[in-house]
Amino acid sequence: MTTQEILKEYWGYDVFRPLQEDIINAVLDKKDVLALLPTGGGKSICFQVPAMASNGICLVISPLIALIKDQVQNLKNKGIPALSIYSGMSFIEVKKTLQNAVHGNYKFLYVSPERLETNLFLEFLPAMHINLIAVDESHCISQWGYDFRPSYLRIAALREYIPSVPVLALTASATKEVQDDICEKLLFKKTSERFQQSFDRPNLSYSAFNVSSKQNKLLEILNNVKGSAIVYCKSRKHTKDISDLLKLNKINADFYHAGLSNDERNIKQESWINNQTTVIVCTNAFGMGIDKPDVRVVVHYEVPDCLENYYQEAGRAGRDGKRSYAVLLYNDRELDDLQKQSNIRYPSQEEIKKVYIDLMNHLQIPAGSGAYSSYDFDIAIFSSAFKQNILTATYAIKTLEQESILSFNEVFFKPSTLVFNCSKETLNDFEIHNPQYSAIIKGLLRSYEGIFDYPATIYENQLARFIQRKREDIEKELLQLKYLGIVDYVQQKDKPQITLLLNRMYADSFLINLDNHLLRKKQFDIRVKAMINYINNTINCRSKEIAHYFNDPSVKKCGICDNCINQKELVITKEEFEQITEKITNIISTQSIALKTLIQHLAPTKKEKIWKVIDFLQSENKLIITKEGNISI
Incomplete structure (x- = not known):
């Protein structure tokens, strides 16, 4: 079948979305491709359709087990045979899956990146007729990105075994620097192509509110915007507390986070997808791979760490093209705290070393052993037992993961x-x-x-x-x-797991790459600054600000974000200008008056309009503003 016929037969669509067909044709021409498609932009079709149009099997590399399972099940539901290999599977299960990939009539093999270098996988790789390597969430390969995963760096080694197979790298959010890094790390050939879909979401209204009571504002939003909603929080405790608050106010809500059992998460997710639950209050563990088109509002109850996360999560609203809302609630203290996060997120080498030694003692691993062993791990119990600050411990473990010393799988499920x-x-x-x-x-x-x-x-x-x-x-x-x-x-396990990737180091030989650690810290500071600038921006169109961050200059003013609406309201007609000018002149003709008092006298006229008139009159030397803030002719 042609790609058009495949699209119609298996996905039910008559036409491709913008850029999908161009990406597919480039892949079929055996070119390496970087595709930057915003959340909901149809990334999976870009590798699934060309794989179906070619002989052989497509190797899909994805970091999230839940996402792998969802996509494999979706393909099976369409009658497309697909396989998957991820952490938690036994040796025999993996071997049988690889045998099926070689000898069976399968079109897709989904693999988590850490599985690529195992001897078993490499043993079967030459016998697989691979037609395409699709790298999902490809920003994970860049140390300068917001979600760096060291296991992704090993993907390029596949090209030594299958050099003629093209690579399609997909991501929803990557800055120009990260895009360049993806192409370099995946050893893209000179004939490679890049495609970037516009970040324009004309139906999505962005807004940010500095509020004293987030609870009241959240209730106001959810009562005014009817339909399916997501509320993102940073802590698991908050998800339950806010869900309880919404229920008390007769809003049909539930909570979701990675600490729930696999069955609980599935039940809650399905209930929300099927509209039995209206509002899901969740951490960022929720949402990846969920294609629910009718989400009317996404509320960020707390400030995200970076625009990459914010854009992806906010973009889950309005995929059906109808008017939807992305609302961010914040206060000044949060912005101050976010600026202080750098030293917390990137502990000193001494702090990291102490956490590592305590962790090895906690898991009772002798020096010189332990590589590739996995252990149930509760970070709260560990932090309490060794009197570690839980945040320092968390981020030290993340650094050890980025240095390929261990891996920490918080959302682990082994059936x-x-x-x-x-x-x-x-x-x-x-x-x-x-x-x-x-x-x-x-x-x-x-x-x-x-x-x-x-x-x-x-x-x-x-x-x-x-x-x-x-x-x-x-x-x-x-x-x-x-x-x-x-x-x-x-019996099944769903406790978090620590897996050692190296034998336990002796205390005097503990070493991390400090230069890389400090560079990652610098990049974090840059992302935080961009996030704070986005929030504090009260003039420029928010859609344009986001697009500019992702190197997309094509986006025009949306006209529906809070800033665009406020700017529209500040348009002054000739009649309004003359009326405000006359009132100001009458008030200050006989006396000097404080600006604050003048604005009070001119109520209910909007103070932004008054300021526009004052600025003009001052520039024309028709009034004077003193250092003390008094105004006179």
Whole structure:
């Protein structure tokens, strides 16, 4: 099929969105491509369509397990065979997936970046007929970006094994410097092309409010803007507190954060997607990969760290093209705190070293060992036990991650696995003597192929529905079968995980690249300054300000952000100008008067209009303003 026919057949669209077809054609011409497409701009179609139009399988590299699972399931729902490999899968599961990628009729293999360098993956790589390498969230490869992930730096090594395969790098938000860095780190060829979709969102109204009571302002917004909404917060506690506040005020709300179990997160997410919940109050753990077109308002209850995050999160509003709102609430103290974040986010080398040593002692890892071992990790328990400031510990661990010393997976989910420990003859005999387990044994055998040969990933909820039992009863019986030696059952994990990438260093040999650390700190300061400038800007169009930050000069004034609306209201007609001038002249003709008092006398005329007239009269030398702030003829 042609790319147009593929688009219609599998996605139901008659035409491509702007730039999609150009990107697809460049990929089909075997060119390396950087595609900068804003949130909701249809990035996935840019690699899924050309992969479907080519022989072979597309390798998709993505950093988020939840995003991988969602995209693979979406492809399967369209009848497109897809596979995935991510952390938490057993060796046997990974090997079987790679065998399917080589020998099966699959079109997509989604992989988390840390899996690329394993010997097992590299062993199968030459036999895969890869037609395209798609690098999602490609800004993660740049140390100067807002979400640097060291595992992304290893993607370029793939090009040694499959040099003729083109690379498509996709991101929603990257400055010019980060764009250049992506192309360099991915070893783009000279024939490469870049495509940048306009950052113009003509239906999205941006605004920022400096308010004394955020709670009252939030209630006002959600009562005035009807429909689906997202409220972003920085802390998990805030999500629940604000959700409770909204419920007390008869607003249908729920909360979401990475500390909830996998099942809880799925239930809350589905409820909001299906409009059973109107407002989801969440941390930034929510939203990636969710394509809900009818979000009417996104409220940032607290100031984001950078415009990259703000733009991505705000951009989840109004994907259906209807009028929507992105509202940022802030106060002066928050802006002061944000400016102080640099020293907190980037601890000193001595602080990082102390956290590292305490962490190794907490996990009881001897010096010279531990590489590639994973451990359940609760940062609150660790910080309390070693009297560490929890923020210092958090950011020191992030630095250790950026230095490829360890990885910290806060949103970790490893599903349950099960394998039969006995022969089929023994199992038949066991069933005869223990008929109460017959239903669950038959359910396992019918649901999971190869469960006698290797540990299969099982899902207790699906099994419970299949044999029409409660999940709690299923878990209880599986544990009993384990106790009786019939199965080896390992229950699901969703606790945060620390994985060591290197053996524990001896204290006197601990080392990080301090120059890189300080450069990342400098880049953070630049991003903070841009965020604060955006908030404090009360004149320029907010859409233009965001577009300018991302090197897109094409965007024109939106006319619907708070600044554009305020500027419209400040337009003074000739009649208004003459009336205000006459009133000012009458008041100051006989006396000098304080500016504040003059403005009070001229109420209810807007003070911004009064200032416009005063500025003009002063420039024409028709009035004088003294150092004390008094005005006279």
